[in-house]
Amino acid sequence: MTGTAPPRLLVVEDDPTINEALTDRFEAEGFAVVRAYDGPGAVAAYEEHSPDLVVLDLMLPGFDGLEVCRRIQADRPVPVLMLTARDEESDIIVGLGVGADDYLTKPFRMREVVARVRALLRRVERAAELQREGEGLEQTLRHHGLVLDARTRRCTVDGDPVHLTPTEFDVLVLLAREPGAVLHREHIATELWGWDDSSRTLDTHVKSLRAKVGHTRIRTVHGIGYALDDGVAQ
Known part of the structure; x- marks a missing residue:
């Protein structure tokens, strides 16, 4: 430009x-x-x-x-x-x-x-x-105590603020837009980086996310991908 x-x-x-x-x-x-x-x-x-x-x-x-x-x-x-x-x-x-x-x-x-x-x-x-516009896409995603504000890119869990990196935030937004649905690893990686990441990068980000928002909130479906659950241990 x-x-x-x-x-x-x-x-x-x-x-x-x-x-x-x-x-x-x-x-x-x-x-x-x-x-x-x-x-x-x-x-x-x-x-x-x-x-x-x-x-x-x-x-x-x-x-x-x-x-x-x-x-x-x-x-x-x-x-x-x-x-x-x-x-x-x-x-x-x-x-x-x-x-x-x-x-x-x-x-x-x-x-x-x-x-x-x-x-x-x-x-x-x-x-x-998003901060400049203040409007547009659905800005707040809520799921069983998890709140994501897309405009400010802030996350709270049961009312407590949680610091997420930009990558972690985007992973969680993808899952929170379809709670309970299993998203393929290839889909998540392509949304994040523009291509299918065959390394363990995505898995490491998810592990870091679990440590921050609760280990039971993100479910692994082996061989397929991840899903956002309600955070209640089964």
Whole structure:
């Protein structure tokens, strides 16, 4: 769009080769890019440049990506795509818990990184549009004590506020629009990222969601997908 500044990304990766490759690809895709190579440098770059999204490696010198995430999210909510060489689910769930919105494990394809970044930016823009318009689609979804406000992207469970990442919120909205219905994993993944995700990414997001909204609210239908239940243990 003429006259519109491109989204600004902060790429935080201590490996110079990977950092340069990511930066070159993002710039080729039309993004403005700022780089950092360690934890303190990431926080300083974030404060100086106010990026629209952060691509953040988990293992960093100085202090790790989890601490970076905590510090920058304390300033203002910003989408974070976490990169990790470890596929330990516990590490990833901790990352999602401190403010990362999505993750990819190394080695990754550059095309997939770009697609994840664009998907996160679309969610943020969609939320901003709903807030500006104040009307439109059904904004509040309710189901057995679970309340989702699509305009403010806030979630409460039995009256208590629950912090969800943009990805988690969108997963829950998809399920809450058809409570009780089983949604295929392929459908959910395509809605989230634009393609069928054959990795465990969706499963990890659901596990993180269960820890936040209640383990019995989201039912797994093995080999098919997920459904939103009433949260009452069977």
